[in-house]
Amino acid sequence: MPRCRGCGVELQNTDKKALGYTPKADSEYCQRCFRLIHYGDLTVSMKTGIDPFDVLKKVSEMDCAVLWVVDLFDFEAGMISGLSRYLAGKDIIMAATKRDLLPETLSDHKAAEFVFTRLKDLGIHISTLILSSKEDQTAIEEIREAVGEYAHGRPCAVIGKANSGKSTLLNCLSGNNSLTVSRYPGTTLGFNEITIGDQVYIDTPGIEIEHSMLMDADEADLKTIVPDSRIKPAVYQLKGDQSFALGGLARIDLYGCEKASCVFYLSGRLNIHRSKCENADELWQKHQGEMLVPTVDKEFSVSRKRMEENKMDIVIDGLGWACVSGTVKNISVHVPKGVNVTYRKAML
Template sequence: MSKCRGCGIVLQHEHPNQLGYSPKKDALYCKRCFRINHYGDVTFDMKKGIDPVDILSKVNKMNCLVVWVVDLFDFEASLMDSLNRHLYNKEIVVVLTKKDLIPATIGDDKLAKFVKKRFEYYGLHVVDVVYTGFHYDSVTVKDTISKHSQNREVVVLGMTNVGKSTMLNSLMNTQTLTASVYPGTTLDFNELKIDGVTYMDTPGLENNQSMIMYLNKDSDANYIIPHKLIKPIGFQTQKEQSFSIEGLCRIDFFGLDKTSIVFYKSNELCIHRGKVINAQQYWLNQDFKIKLNIDSSEYKETTFNYQGNCDVVIAGLGFISVKGPYTAIKVYTHPNVKVLQREVML
């Protein structure tokens, strides 16, 4: 039984429309990986990840070091509420990916502190935090993992699309594993040896709380997931203001007084700004280029009354950093998308 080197699925040569198919008996990659790598094309529906319980309970029984991979830009969507139940007895090294997307306004130590605190909040034991990103040297990541592995297998886990396979490719300095912009690229456990350490690439955990799951068109994920350094967009504003990011979410601010509001999101997405009093009318009548797969009337309202400096995070989309006086913030988006207020990250 041989497995596809790119995505870990068992190769088969009988069923062209099923996963794992390759017409060549001695192929190293399945047809799907071949097409993703050569044409950026996904021949079969991506699965958008795998049921977290299946994978986490398997990992729970292994004597392994867990490398939890987190997309720094989409940090909150990279964590799950029930994680501590499955990983309570595991040492975890956190690898933060996509640092190249984040403006360099925060020191590494401060960021590591922030990350450890967020993981503690979820009841998880983090032994180290390291960074990676396009054009970053992967030596520190490799050395840190190696130091903590102590002859154990290293299981690379995380939500779908956070950059697990890309990170492993950078440790090997090859393009062996298949990576793609769409969630659900890696399909099964995929074992590799890097400098004598056994690593396991894994399928990303399905993230039902991310906006990526609820787009009107799956291909719009390409606009929502940032590919370049994010250009923060700032406003200094007063009284009541409403902002919408395409047709994806609307955020109403109340009681502003020269308050600074900075949006961190993909540069491809437009922000529409107006008065709260006109916002509902605008929201209902506008034919947005990028939308969710629900009716505007089905959007859920979340209200935040904490009035300090904060980030408002919309999982899968980005965050809004708010500094200065305000009395309340209301967010409208898909009812399943995780929306939260947290301490300021950058």
């Protein structure tokens, strides 16, 4: 059977409940893609369904160039540990996408410097970096040129974590919307070859974002959690002990604040509730899931940190980050168990 043009899964018209089902024998798209494209609804969630190492192993065995797509807004979640080891000897072109979501105060120079510093910290080597967004035609052309240069006529595998924007980027390169894209992680299901000009690209299923808030959140809440327009930083001046509930998804407690501030970089649809730390536990227990929404039905754990720098980002995978500056003594971050919290040098 042929493969679905949208997600790369093998088509079948026998089992309605299985992936790849299409009611029409001659259809180019599976029913799941058809519904995602035309109605935006998700009939089968695949956010936990794909073996992440399968993708890397397969790509490592191919003679190809690699286009690694990383979402700039959710950068830490986009990192793939051991990537350089898996893809040793391959040229990796990084497209840092969703540039349009970041504040305009972040210059290209600063964004590139940030990316290279983080990659160095993590021991990942890339051949070249292009900052891009789906609206930025100049960046799309730069990606096309870089792929041509490094691929030398070989195919180019497009890899990255789920939801980073791989299929969207390929649709921009081809100038049509043949590939299925959606806000739900796990849209692309199989290796999906497309030829654009004389370059062969292979769209791949996203690598699982296992420690991300997006894995725990209800599909219906992704609209609130994932930003779809430029982030407006929310600035708070701090004194004493202050607590911030980010909806009911996470809580950041900042102790011993003096001449300090906290700037949140989150989806504009997510409400921030400020309180004193001494009231925070009670407020959280009483209102989580009511006033503090959305939330996830999961046990929470706490990450603690003594602040050593004058300025630092607290990053929560899948949610965004808070930049804390000034004098703050201690930080506690409450997140659903398993969700990654990273403390990094401030991006902005």
